[in-house]
Structures are given as structure tokens and as C-alpha cells.
Amino acid sequence: MPPTPTVIGGPEPAGFGSCRSCAFFETGSIALCYSCANDKMRPPPEHRCDVCDQALTNPVAVCSNALCSSTDRAFVWNASIALKSGELEQMIWRVKKGRWAWGTVFSRVILGFLYDNMEEIDGVDAIIPMPALLPAGADPRTDHARFAIEQAMEQDERGLPFVVDPPLLIKTRATDKMRNTSSAADRRAVSDQLFESLVVPDAERVRGREIMVYDDVFTSGSTLNAVARRLKAAGAAAVYGLTLARQTWR
Structure with a gap:
């Protein structure tokens, strides 16, 4: 990315x-905010898995994420905009603590990334948020993925195929948290719970289509895989992931 554009005759971006x-903050262009973000965000490493963006020791190394080579994997790949570190990690944490306005900035980062990488969505028919189930009476902005996509739809200048309402996929009941798992077996169990909780309201809107699912963080891919399994069971041709941040494995 080029350096952050200079604003002639006006203030500089705060960073x-x-x-x-x-x-x-309220009026920044997609190009300005995305370029500014790129000054601080850490991109995925040069040598990385083609499926999950996990760092590899060399170009021909096998990814340590078992799902990538598993016959149970239902998604094609996940594209991560950056690594979950530094300012981006702090901003994601703030959103989860209820500071929703950061979602507007995230939407510009999402759009900037897609505009710079249009090949990632070549053939994609729909870009949807990761489905969530909110408690009764909850602020709808608590659904971080949906809020970011809604904001992206409002600011999109190229007619990207975002779909929010009516949703292609809904979550019908609560499931255990993936972040509380500590083993591959635990992740599979929670992924199965999530799969069973998901419903495609109208299979005709999914059948034969290529669908990209946006989420804020990608770790092992177990959540995305459950969503991909449900969409493909309803007839989707292919499922891809798009995430703001790739969790680095330690």
C-alpha cells in the first residue's frame, strides 16, 4: 500500500x-482510512498457508492447523486482512466491550482490502456476516460482524454483493463459546453444536451460489467450517471466509 494520503489544506489523520x-473519523474516505490502517496493521506473513493464512516456516511447509488438510473442511479458504496484534487487536477488544463506533472504521478497512484485492471476490455471489444470536433486548450493534457489514454496505462505492436482510443464514440457539475450548476435540464438539444451531431460511437463495462469510477474528477455522457445512448442505457451491484479523498461534 502507498503511504497515507496527505490532506492538502487540512489536518493530518490521527493514525x-x-x-x-x-x-x-466520521467523514474519512475508504482509501484514506484503509491506507492509514495499513501503516500500523501487520499483514499476514509472506510464507503462509493457502487455506488459513497461518505462518509457515518455508513455502512448502505443511500447515500446523489440522483442519486445513482435513477431509472435513467445508470452506475453500479464509483471507485475513491483518494479524491480530497491536492497534488492531486493541480496537477489536474495544468493540467487544461495547465501543461500537469502531465498527465504522472496520468497515472502511474491509472495503479498502476488497477494493485492493478484487480477485478475492471474483465469482462470489454474496458476502454475509457470521451469524450471531443476541439476547432479548440486546443492542443490535452487539452483533459485531453484522454491524461492520451494514456499515460497509452504506459506504460501498462499487456495488459489492453484501447481503444482510433477509439473512441467508441464521443462528437459532445459543452454543458454547469457541474461545473457551482447549483441544481439537473440544473445537469439533462446539463446531458441531454450531452446525446444528444454524438454519438456511430459503435454500433457493443459497443453492449454486458462492458465499463469503465475514468475521472479526479467525483462529482455527472451526466456526467458519460449521457455517460452511450448513451452507453447503443447503446447496451452496463454495464458501470462503474473510476476517479482519488472523489470530497468531503461539
Whole structure:
């Protein structure tokens, strides 16, 4: 990416992570905010898995994420915009703590990435948020993925195939949290729970289509895999993932 564009005759951007105090927080362009974010975000490594963006020791190394080579994998690949670290990690944490306005910035980052990588969505028929089930009376912005996609739809300048309402996929009941798992067996169990909780309301809107699912963080891919399994069971031709941040494995 080129350096952050200079704003002639006006203030400079405050810098990614200081967005709330930035003069362009409400009015910043997609190009300006994405370029500013790229000054601070860590991109996925040069040598990485073609499926999950996990770092590899060399170009021909086998990914340590077992799902990538499993016959149970239902998604094609996941594209991560950046690694979950630094300012981006802090901003994701703030959103999860209820500071929803960061979702507007995230939407510009999502759009900027897609505009710069249009080959990632070549043939994609729909870009949807990871489905969530909110408690009764919850602020709808608590659904972080949906809120970011809604904001992206409002700011999109190229007619990207975002779909929110009516949803292609819904979650019908609560499931255990993937972040609380500590083993591959635990992740499979929670993934199965999630699969059983998901419903495609209208299979005709899914059948034969290629669908991209957006989420804020990708770790092992177990959540995305459950969603892909359900969509493909309803007839989807292919499922891809798009995430703001790739969790680095330690």
C-alpha cells in the first residue's frame, strides 16, 4: 500500500488506533482510512498457508492447523486482512466491550482490502456476516460482524454483493463459546453444536451460489467450517471466509 494520503489544506489523520480523535473519523474516505490502517496493521506473513493464512516456516511447509488438510473442511479458504496484534487487536477488544463506533472504521478497512484485492471476490455471489444470536433486548450493534457489514454496505462505492436482510443464514440457539475450548476435540464438539444451531431460511437463495462469510477474528477455522457445512448442505457451491484479523498461534 502507498503511504497515507496527505490532506492538502487540512489536518493530518490521527493514525490508526486514534481514530476517535481523528478529524476524519466520521467523514474519512475508504482509501484514506484503509491506507492509514495499513501503516500500523501487520499483514499476514509472506510464507503462509493457502487455506488459513497461518505462518509457515518455508513455502512448502505443511500447515500446523489440522483442519486445513482435513477431509472435513467445508470452506475453500479464509483471507485475513491483518494479524491480530497491536492497534488492531486493541480496537477489536474495544468493540467487544461495547465501543461500537469502531465498527465504522472496520468497515472502511474491509472495503479498502476488497477494493485492493478484487480477485478475492471474483465469482462470489454474496458476502454475509457470521451469524450471531443476541439476547432479548440486546443492542443490535452487539452483533459485531453484522454491524461492520451494514456499515460497509452504506459506504460501498462499487456495488459489492453484501447481503444482510433477509439473512441467508441464521443462528437459532445459543452454543458454547469457541474461545473457551482447549483441544481439537473440544473445537469439533462446539463446531458441531454450531452446525446444528444454524438454519438456511430459503435454500433457493443459497443453492449454486458462492458465499463469503465475514468475521472479526479467525483462529482455527472451526466456526467458519460449521457455517460452511450448513451452507453447503443447503446447496451452496463454495464458501470462503474473510476476517479482519488472523489470530497468531503461539
